[in-house]
Structure formats: structure tokens, C-alpha cells
Amino acid sequence: MNKPQQNRSKRVVRDTNGVEHELVERLGEGGQGVVFRTRDPGVLLKLSKVGLADARVHAWFRHVSWVARQPLAGLHIAVPVALVDNRQNPGYVMELMDGMEPLGRMLEYATQALQEGEGLESYRASGGVARRVRLLAKLARILAELHGRGLAYGDLSPANVFVSRSVDHDEVWLIDSDNISVSSRAGGRMIWTRQFGAPEILRGMSGINSLTDSWSFGILAFQLLTLVHPFKGDLVEEGAAELEEQALRGELPWIDHPREHANACSGGLPRTELLSLRLRTLFEQCFNAGLEDPGARPSMAEWAEGFEAGVALLAQCDPEHGCGSSFIYNPRASCPFCDATIPVTHHLRLRHFIFAPMTKLDDGASEQDQWLATPDLMLLQRGGEVVLRSSPVGTSTYAASPAWCRLKLDEHGLHLTPLSTLSLQVAIKSGGPLKALNKPFLFKREWQARATASIYLGNPTDTRSVWRFIW
Numbered sequence: 001m002n003k004p005q006q007n008r009s010k011r012v013v014r015d016t017n018g019v020e021h022e023l024v025e026r027l028g029e030g031g032q033g034v035v036f037r038t039r040d041p042g043v044l045l046k047l048s049k050v051g052l053a054d055a056r057v058h059a060w061f062r063h064v065s066w067v068a069r070q071p072l073a074g075l076h077i078a079v080p081v082a083l084v085d086n087r088q089n090p091g092y093v094m095e096l097m098d099g100m101e102p103l104g105r106m107l108e109y110a111t112q113a114l115q116e117g118e119g120l121e122s123y124r125a126s127g128g129v130a131r132r133v134r135l136l137a138k139l140a141r142i143l144a145e146l147h148g149r150g151l152a153y154g155d156l157s158p159a160n161v162f163v164s165r166s167v168d169h170d171e172v173w174l175i176d177s178d179n180i181s182v183s184s185r186a187g188g189r190m191i192w193t194r195q196f197g198a199p200e201i202l203r204g205m206s207g208i209n210s211l212t213d214s215w216s217f218g219i220l221a222f223q224l225l226t227l228v229h230p231f232k233g234d235l236v237e238e239g240a241a242e243l244e245e246q247a248l249r250g251e252l253p254w255i256d257h258p259r260e261h262a263n264a265c266s267g268g269l270p271r272t273e274l275l276s277l278r279l280r281t282l283f284e285q286c287f288n289a290g291l292e293d294p295g296a297r298p299s300m301a302e303w304a305e306g307f308e309a310g311v312a313l314l315a316q317c318d319p320e321h322g323c324g325s326s327f328i329y330n331p332r333a334s335c336p337f338c339d340a341t342i343p344v345t346h347h348l349r350l351r352h353f354i355f356a357p358m359t360k361l362d363d364g365a366s367e368q369d370q371w372l373a374t375p376d377l378m379l380l381q382r383g384g385e386v387v388l389r390s391s392p393v394g395t396s397t398y399a400a401s402p403a404w405c406r407l408k409l410d411e412h413g414l415h416l417t418p419l420s421t422l423s424l425q426v427a428i429k430s431g432g433p434l435k436a437l438n439k440p441f442l443f444k445r446e447w448q449a450r451a452t453a454s455i456y457l458g459n460p461t462d463t464r465s466v467w468r469f470i471w
Contacts, residue, residue, distance in 0.1 A: 013045060015082040015093050021045055028102060028159045030193070032060060033091060035175065041098040044175065047084060047091035061090045064178045068092075071149050076142050078162075078175045096173055101165045103135070103224070104158030111227045114268075120325070120337065127167045129225065129274065130314045130326035135163055136221045137307035138172040143217060144300035146180070147210045154179035154208035156216035157193035158224075181208055195229065196220060199250030200294060211294035217303055218286040225275065228268030230254045230287050235263045254287035256280075273336035276313060276328045278375070278394075282306045301396055309394025312378045312386070315342060329379045342381065345448070348409060348469045352376035352392045355456065356463040371466075378467070382409050387419070388467055390457060404457045405437075414443035414471070416455070425456040428471070434460075443471055 011023040023045065025037040033048040050057045061083075068080040078094035106126045113122035127135075139161060143153060155176060164171045198215035200206040222230045231247040233255040246252055247263065255265035271280070282298045290297030298306070313329040322340025329349065333342040354372040361369055376392035385408040391401035404422055408415040417440045418424050425434040426441060429451040435441075443453065453471040458464030 013047070013084055013086070013089075013091075016085050017082045019082065019093075021093065028104075030155070030159065030176070032176075032178065042096050044078065044094050044096055045084065045091055046094065046176065046178070047086075047089045049089070051088045052090050053087070057090065060178065064092050067177050067180050070151060070180065072146075072151075072177070072180075075145055076138075076171075076173045077146070077177050077180075078173055079177045092178070094175060094177065096162060096175065097171055099165050099169075100162040100171065100173060102159050103161040103163050103220075106163070107158050107224055107227075114227050120269075123227070123269075124325055125167070127170075128326040129328060130316075131167060131170055132224050133307055133310045133314060133328065134170040135172055136224065137304060137311050138170065139174075140217060140221075140300055140304035140307050142172065142174060143213055144304045147213070147300050151180050151182060152208050152210050152213050154181055154213070155193055156213060156220060157196045158220060159193070161220070179208070194248065197248070198294065199248070199291065202249045206294075210300065211290075211297055214297040214300055214303065215286060215290065215294070217300065218283060218290075218297070221303070221307075222283055222287075226268045226271055228255065228265050230256070230283070231263070233263035233265040234267075237265075237267070250291045254291070256284070257288060258284070270336055273330065274327070276310050276330075278306050278309055279328075305394050305396060308398065309376065312393040315347070315379055315381060318342070318346075329377075346382040348380045348414065348471075350378040350380065350386075350407075350467045350469045352378075353466045353468060354463060355466045357461060359461070360463055380407055380409050380414075382411070384409065388455065388457060390422075390465065392465065405455070407455075411445070412442065413445040413447070416441045416443070422457070423459050425460065427454040427456070429453060447471065 012020050013023065014020045021043060022039040023036040024039050027035045027037055033046050036045045036047065038045060048057050048060065052058050052061060064080050065083065072079050078096045080092035081095055082093040084091040084093065110123040110126060114120065146153060153174065160174060160176045162173045162175055196216040196219045198212040201212055206212065219230060231252060231254055232244065236243045236247045252263045253260035255263055256271055282303060286297045310328055315327055315329045317323050317325045317327065317335035317338065317340055322335050323338040325335055325337045327336050333347065334340065352374045354374065356370050358365065358370065374392065376394050378386055378393060380386050385406055387406050388404045389398055389401040390404060391397040402422065403419045405419055405424055406417045416426065416437065418437055424437045426437060427434050428447060434456065448471055450470055452468055455467045456464060
């Protein structure tokens with residue numbers, strides 16, 4: 001193998017394919033090395049700070065070669081595409097979409113602005129709740145798919161997650177793929193970032209695996225949304241330095257523990273108002289039951305489904321009568337940042353049910369027995385649109401399930417457009433006649449009588465999905 005050369009004056013590095021890369025910006029530094037942006041768009045380099053003579057670096061470099069052979073195609077993970085076999089500063093080349101930056105910048109700017117009394121302007125300017133929920137949904141799905149291939153990421157932190165620099169986009173990529181390891185190995189490779197490492201890692205009881213990934217994701221997600229660390233309450237922030245170490249090792253309760261309030265937090269954003277019930281439940285599951293029992297933590301698939309369900313409930317506060325912030329819909333339809341409410345005529349909350357015909361039920365069943373409510377919800381605001389699929393949003397099969405119809409709400413009413421030849425029926429009010437649809441249909445504004453309307457997806461003789469809403 002030809003030995004690449006490094007031109008130090010021009011900061012040029014040559015990889016094992018003979019391609020030269022000019023280093024133009026230092027993006028981040030960790031225990032293993034430094035990540036650089038290069039002159040070539042979308043090309044990054046990670047170089048070790050220590051040479052191959054160090055046994056640990058030599059083992060790391062062998063691991064990078066192993067990662068390059070793993071089944072990572074199709075995932076938004078910047079995998080090694082070439083090696084830098086330099087004995088002084090070995091490393092690898094990875095490709096990333098152009099126009100990306102570390103997630104840590106968004107988190108740092110918003111947190112600093114809040115702490116310095118500048119309010120939420122930086123939080124809103126970086127996309128607010130809506131962009132954060134979308135980014136986290138995509139990140140969780142990447143990790144869930146990685147786990148599905150028998151691998152764990154290992155060192156999840158804001159420095160290793162890259163997102164679109166433009167707030168109008170929400171692309172997500174993971175870099176530092178050299179952290180990846182076999183998820184079934186309890187020991188794994190000891191690579192982690194202290195603030196995001198699982199307690200069992202900090203205690204020296206475990207290496208990386210899918211359960212430590214789940215913990216790290218929970219820490220990152222909670223901090224990105226609320227601007228506080230889930231284990232750094234007032235006790236830690238105002239106490240001795242060793243209290244932080246105890247908190248990170250899981251020796252103190254998390255800040256929103258339902259019974260133990262010694263480490264409660266008065267800072268950050270209001271979690272009860274900010275997060276959906278489903279997300280609050282996932283965080284509680286992770287940081288309470290999952291503190292001592294890693295197996296009790298949500299899987300990355302559960303995290304993904306929870307945040308995808310959160311995307312379906314994103315709302316926008318009216319800038320004319322409120323603050324214009326995005327938020328996750330709550331039963332009061334009120335903005336958690338200014339308390340302005342969305343007018344009842346300007347939004348619909350759709351709730352999912354499973355409906356069974358009487359022929360599918362046991363003898364003696366009542367009409368009430370035909371309806372099974374699920375926890376799945378969707379929000380449709382005036383000017384927006386949603387697509388109903390055969391599986392509800394927030395389930396593992398949603399993305400791959402057939403699109404049934406599109407709903408759009410405007411000043412004229414609710415527009416329903418079939419998107420397939422699959423059976424579709426509507427009822428304008430509960431108990432009313434069903435109307436089969438094969439062409440666009442309008443729930444007219446003048447029909448509104450605060451009655452329950454229904455959209456039935458599927459064959460009338462089969463058990464099927466129904467979305468119900470007040471019209």
C-alpha cells in the first residue's frame with residue numbers, strides 16, 4: 001500500500017486512493033481525533049492526534065477498516081470511503097451532504113441565549129419546536145434502522161449529529177462512524193461522550209450497545225427540546241462539582257422524577273406544556289425505570305415512532321394574535337410560549353379508531369363494541385394538509401403503508417382527495433349514512449355543527465381504520 005503524504009504548510013492530506021484533500025476548517029475534536037472540513041464540498045476527514053505506534057490508535061484504525069465493510073448502505077451515516085494510512089496522523093475520508101453543520105451549534109446558541117436573558121429568539125430562529133421534533137424523528141429512525149442491522153452507534157452526541165444549516169431544511173446525518181460496533185456485545189468499544197454516556201458506562205459496568213444508544217438519544221433529545229440536561233437540576237447546578245459526576249452516574253433522580261424532587265429543575269423550557277404525553281412517557285421510561293434497568297428503556301424504534309407521532313401534532317401559533325412559535329398540540333390548543341389559542345374553526349384534531357363490522361364480533365356485541373380507540377392523533381391546521389395512510393402515523397408501518405387520501409383545510413372547508421382506488425367512505429355526522437368516494441369531496445364550512453364526522457379506510461366488510469373529528 002502506498003504511503004500517503006501530508007503537506008503541512010498547505011494542510012493537504014492524501015488518502016490511500018491517491019486523492020489529495022486540503023483541510024480548510026476544524027469542525028470538532030474528540031478523544032479519538034479531529035474532524036476537518038475539506039476544500040471539496042461534502043468531504044470530511046477525521047485524523048487521529050496520535051500515530052499508529054500507539055496500540056490503541058492501531059486498534060482504532062483496524063476498526064475503521066471493519067466499519068467500512070459493514071451493511072450501512074442507505075443510512076444517513078457518513079461511512080469511511082477511503083483511509084488515510086499516515087503513521088503520524090492516520091484517519092479516514094467520509095462524504096456528507098453539503099450545507100450541513102453540527103447539531104451542537106443549534107443547542108449551544110439557544111441554551112446560551114436563554115441563560116443570558118435573551119429569551120427564545122435563538123430557539124425560534126433555529127426552527128423552534130417543529131424543526132427540533134422533525135430532526136429528532138429522523139435521527140431516531142436512522143438509529144433504529146442501524147440497530148435493525150445488528151449494530152450500535154456508540155458515541156451519540158450533538159457533535160456527531162450533522163443537520164441542515166438552513167432552517168428551511170431538516171436533513172440529518174451521523175458522522176464519526178468509527179464509533180459503530182456490534183450491538184449484541186455487552187462490552188463493545190469504550191467510546192462515549194461523558195455528558196451523554198449511559199450510567200452503566202460511566203460506572204464501568206458496560207460498553208456500548210443499543211440500550212446505551214437509547215439513553216444517549218434520550219439525553220440529546222431532552223436537552224435539544226427543553227434546553228436543560230435531564231440530570232442537572234438546581235441541586236447539581238448550584239452544588240459542588242462532584243454532584244454533577246453523581247448525577248451522570250445515575251446516583252441522583254432525574255429532574256422531572258414524579259416522586260423524588262431533590263434534583264428538580266427551575267430552568268429551561270416548561271416540559272409539561274412543551275412535550276406531548278407520549279414523549280413525556282418515553283422520557284420518564286428512559287430516565288426513571290431505565291436508570292437502573294437498561295432493558296426498560298424505549299427501543300430506538302419506540303423513540304422514532306414517538307417523535308414521528310409528535311411531527312403529526314405540530315402546530316403553529318398565529319403571529320398576529322400570538323408569538324408565531326411552533327409547538328406540539330395540546331388539548332387546550334394553546335401555545336406554551338404565549339398562551340394564545342388556535343381558533344376552533346382553524347384546526348381539526350383527527351383521532352384514529354379501529355372499526356369492526358358486527359359480523360366480525362361475538363354474539364351479543366353492541367354498537368359500542370365496534371369501536372376501538374387507539375392513541376394515534378393528527379392535527380390539521382387551516383392552510384395545511386395531511387395524508388391518511390392505511391397505518392396511522394406513529395406506528396412502525398406508517399411510512400411504507402399505502403396513501404389513502406389527502407386532507408386540506410381552508411376557508412371553504414375540508415377538502416378530501418382520494419389517492420388510490422382503495423375503498424373510502426365518509427360520514428358527515430355520527431350515525432349518519434356512509435358515502436363512498438372515488439373523487440374529491442368537500443366538507444363544506446356551512447355544514448359545521450360540532451358533530452363527529454368520520455373517514456373510513458378499507459373494505460366495509462372488513463375491520464378497518466377510521467379517522468374521526470369534530471365538524
